[in-house]
Amino acid sequence: xxxxxTALTDPHPTSAGHRLAWLASGDDGDPLGSAFLxxxxxxxxxxxxxxxxxxxxxxxxxxxxxxxxxxxxxxAREAGRRSVxxxxxxxxxxxxxxxxxxxxxxxxxxxxxxxxxxxxxxxVDEINAIAERPxxxxxxxxxxxxxxEELAQTFADSRRAMDDMPMDDTDYGVVSWDVxxxxxxxxxxxxxxxxxxxxxxxDESDGSIVGFTELVVPGDGKGDxxxxxxxxxxxxxxxxxxRWMKAESIRVARTDHPELAGLITDTADSNTHMRRINDAxxxxxxxxxxxxxxxx
Numbered sequence: 149x150x151x152x153x154t155a156l157t158d159p160h161p162t163s164a165g166h167r168l169a170w171l172a173s174g175d176d177g178d179p180l181g182s183a184f185l186x187x188x189x190x191x192x193x194x195x196x197x198x199x200x201x202x203x204x205x206x207x208x209x210x211x212x213x214x215x216x217x218x219x220x221x222x223x224a225r226e227a228g229r230r231s232v233x234x235x236x237x238x239x240x241x242x243x244x245x246x247x248x249x250x251x252x253x254x255x256x257x258x259x260x261x262x263x264x265x266x267x268x269x270x271x272v273d274e275i276n277a278i279a280e281r282p283x284x285x286x287x288x289x290x291x292x293x294x295x296x297e298e299l300a301q302t303f304a305d306s307r308r309a310m311d312d313m314p315m316d317d318t319d320y321g322v323v324s325w326d327v328x329x330x331x332x333x334x335x336x337x338x339x340x341x342x343x344x345x346x347x348x349x350x351d352e353s354d355g356s357i358v359g360f361t362e363l364v365v366p367g368d369g370k371g372d373x374x375x376x377x378x379x380x381x382x383x384x385x386x387x388x389x390x391r392w393m394k395a396e397s398i399r400v401a402r403t404d405h406p407e408l409a410g411l412i413t414d415t416a417d418s419n420t421h422m423r424r425i426n427d428a429x430x431x432x433x434x435x436x437x438x439x440x441x442x443x444x
Contacts, residue, residue, distance in 0.1 A: 150175055151215050158184075162336065164329075165189045170219050172203075172212050180207045183216035187227050190329070193321040197224045199234040201245075213245055221442065230444050231319040238436040246440040254317035255439035256417045260431035261372070264402060265409045271430055272402075278395035278429070283349075283387055286358070288396050290347045292404075294334040299357065300327045303348065306357040309379030314418040318439055341367040345404070347397045349380070349389045358384040361393040369405040375413040378422065391425045398429065 156169040165188040172181040181203035188196045199220055203213045224232050234251065236242030247253070267275075279288075295303045307325035337344045342364050349359035359380035365373040375397070380389045401408055413431060415422045 151180065151212055153215055153219050162332070164332075165193075168220070168223050170216055172216050180204055181212045181216055183220045185220045185223055185232075187224070187229065188321075191324045193323060194228075195230045196319065196321055197227065197229040197232045199224075199232050201234070201242075208241060214249070217249055221444070225444055232442045232444065233318065233320075234440050234442075235437055236440070238438050243438055246438075249442075251440035251442045252317075253438055254319075254441045255315060257414045257437045257439065258417055258423065258433050259412060259414045259435050259437060260426050260433045262398065262411045262413075262429065262431045263409070264398075264411060267402075267430070275395050275398050275429065278391060279399045281392065283389065283392055285352055286349050286384075286387065286389065286392075287352055288347060288393065289350050289357075290345060290396070290400060292343065292345050293338060295330060295346065299348075300330060302355070302357045303346075303360065304330045306348070306360055306381060307377075307379070309359060309381045310377055312382070313377075313379065314416045316416065316418055318441060319443070337364055343367060343369070343405075345397065345400055347393045347400065349384070349393055351384070359389045359393055361390075361397050363397045363401060363411070365401065365405055365408060370407045370409065372410045372412050373401055373405070373408055375411060390422065391428060394425060395429060 152173050154171045154173065156171055158167040158169055165186055168185045168187065170183045171179055173179050181201065184200045186198040188194065188198070201213055201216050201220070203216070221232060234246055236246060304325050304327045307330070311322055334344055343366070345363045345365070347361050348357045350356070351358045361378040362376035363373050364376055378390055378394060398411065401411060413426055414437065415426060417423075
């Protein structure tokens with residue numbers, strides 16, 4: 149079957165990068181599949197691109213995915229990238245396709261969910277107790293949406309807590325955060341119609357932020373919310389701040405969004421510390437996702 153690949157234009161580049169897109173179609177013009185290549189341009193990730201390939205279920209195993217992949221990889225090489233990453237759920241056609249296409253598995257993520265609508269009184273009491281437990285020398289603070297101006301710089305500084313996040317063999321690079329990027333990230337979430345809540349741990353000796361956890365909720369406050377990053381600066385680890393902040397974010401979510409059904413988090417299998425936190429707070433594993441990488 150002849151396959152036509154048509155390049156598309158993504159009209160929304162960001163400060164972090166831009167996307168290239170392609171549509172695969174047959175002789176009759178009907179779409180068969182698509183591919184998106186996100187080309188990162190921010191400092192520390194100029195070597196990286198992220199791939200997403202989708203093929204209609206009825207058109208699989210006919211060469212459509214391979215043609216889209218070849219086109220996207222050629223574009224990544226032309227853009228001077230050295231690595232292309234792609235994510236798929238374990239055991240799916242995407243898993244088998246990437247493995248057969250020369251990609252290697254570099255990271256395994258476990259997704260877990262906390263069913264807020266099924267929390268009994270004991271579960272609620274336990275989470276509240278964790279959130280209310282004093283941590284001498286530290287206090288919690290939180291905000292919705294964009295970080296308050298007076299906290300913007302110390303919040304940006306605290307993002308280096310993610311620099312040593314376990315990424316196994318992924319050629320992810322090191323992302324540099326500044327106030328501009330913090331503000332841009334919050335704006336991107338708001339532009340999607342979603343609601344961002346950030347909980348932070350503050351060092352009472354100087355008022356600096358030493359840890360954070362972020363939660364993004366659908367705009368209508370229903371369905372499932374998604375935990376973004378959670379991190380504590382290395383020099384402040386060992387005090388239980390990660391579990392403290394995450395418990396507080398659960399409590400805030402229940403208060404601010406009473407119709408929210410659940411909270412979803414994803415954690416690298418090698419990140420045993422954060423997985424223990426999730427287990428202690430009642431998150432139940434749902435499935436695994438795999439990060440694949442092609443070295444160019």
